Amino acid sequence: MEVASWPCPLADGGTSSEFALACDRGRARRLLVVPALFDEGNKLRRFTVEVMRRLDAAGIDSLLPDLPGCNESLLPLENRHPGEWREAMAAAARHFGAAATLALRGGCLFTPAALPAFHYAPVKAAAILRQMLRARILSSREAGIDETREALAAQALAGGLTLAGYPLGADFYRGFEAMEPGAAATVIAQNQIGGSGLWLRAEPDENPAQADALAALVAGIIGA
Amino acid sequence: MSDQTDLLLRRILTDVLGLKPGQADEFDADTGLFGHLPELDSMAVAGLLTELEDRLDIIIEDDEIEGEMLESYGGLLAFVEAKRGA
Numbered sequence: 480m481e482v483a484s485w486p487c488p489l490a491d492g493g494t495s496s497e498f499a500l501a502c503d504r505g506r507a508r509r510l511l512v513v514p515a516l517f518d519e520g521n522k523l524r525r526f527t528v529e530v531m532r533r534l535d536a537a538g539i540d541s542l543l544p545d546l547p548g549c550n551e552s553l554l555p556l557e558n559r560h561p562g563e564w565r566e567a568m569a570a571a572a573r574h575f576g577a578a579a580t581l582a583l584r585g586g587c588l589f590t591p592a593a594l595p596a597f598h599y600a601p602v603k604a605a606a607i608l609r610q611m612l613r614a615r616i617l618s619s620r621e622a623g624i625d626e627t628r629e630a631l632a633a634q635a636l637a638g639g640l641t642l643a644g645y646p647l648g649a650d651f652y653r654g655f656e657a658m659e660p661g662a663a664a665t666v667i668a669q670n671q672i673g674g675s676g677l678w679l680r681a682e683p684d685e686n687p688a689q690a691d692a693l694a695a696l697v698a699g700i701i702g703a
Numbered sequence: 704m705s706d707q708t709d710l711l712l713r714r715i716l717t718d719v720l721g722l723k724p725g726q727a728d729e730f731d732a733d734t735g736l737f738g739h740l741p742e743l744d745s746m747a748v749a750g751l752l753t754e755l756e757d758r759l760d761i762i763i764e765d766d767e768i769e770g771e772m773l774e775s776y777g778g779l780l781a782f783v784e785a786k787r788g789a
Contacts, residue, residue, distance in 0.1 A: 610750060613749040614745045618744075679719050680718075680719065680720075681721070
């Protein structure tokens with residue numbers, strides 16, 4: 480597994496050099512991996528990489544780019560836009576010559592339309608925001624501040640909002656909240672993997688059996 | 704209904720807290736949750752509540768969430784049983 484970089488097109492017309500984790504042996508079977516978002520992205524990072532290692536052993540290259548503004552990216556998250564993320568993942572797929580996409584959870588909202596896609600436990604943007612808003616309300620309440628979902632949503636649309644430590648701009652929030660995973664993908668539900676989803680865990684965890692199962696399902700469909 | 708809610712709640716806590724199989728069977732009404740388990744921070748509580756909604760088919764309003772219901776296993780069980788009309 481190696482570190483790679485790729486030119487990421489930005490909404491302002493510029494380009495940013497972004498990071499990707501690559502299991503790249505120049506094989507024809509190449510998969511773009513779109514990571515889960517925000518807190519779920521942290522909880523699923525190890526699982527994602529463990530799946531990539533297993534795909535490598537099954538003869539499949541995989542490339543895990545950063546969404547601009549996330550992970551190792553130097554760009555400020557509050558200036559990003561969902562359309563830019565979608566373009567970014569399409570550009571990464573072209574740059575690395577990916578033949579298909581595997582997306583996890585909220586990453587399923589950003590799979591390139593041009594490629595066949597696997598969606599692992601896809602989730603609507605509204606469900607991600609609902610949970611992040613609830614976490615914000617709970618932590619504010621602990622600090623003695625009363626906030627409501629309605630007021631926070633209005634604040635997000637007016638001037639952006641920090642949720643679970645992630646500063647989301649107003650443009651991002653507006654574009655993101657109605658997003659749903661595309662219908663054309665092959666959906667892999669958690670019950671096909673066994674056990675409960677690692678994004679549910681209060682603390683990041685790992686599960687080799689689940690990584691085995693997801694990689695085997697994907698490799699089985701892509702073909703040896 | 705009540706026994707089933709109890710079973711489902713133990714299962715959900717097992718999934719969210721990453722407990723070993725059987726560990727949640729030992730929870731009793733006084734077992735401490737929020738404030739006793741360091742991994743249950745606000746993001747984790749939000750995740751737990753969302754999971755309760757999805758798997759117990761209930762809606763939890765933000766203003767219903769109180770420290771008391773999250774303090775112990777018995778408190779949380781009483782809350783979800785009331786929500787499910789048990």
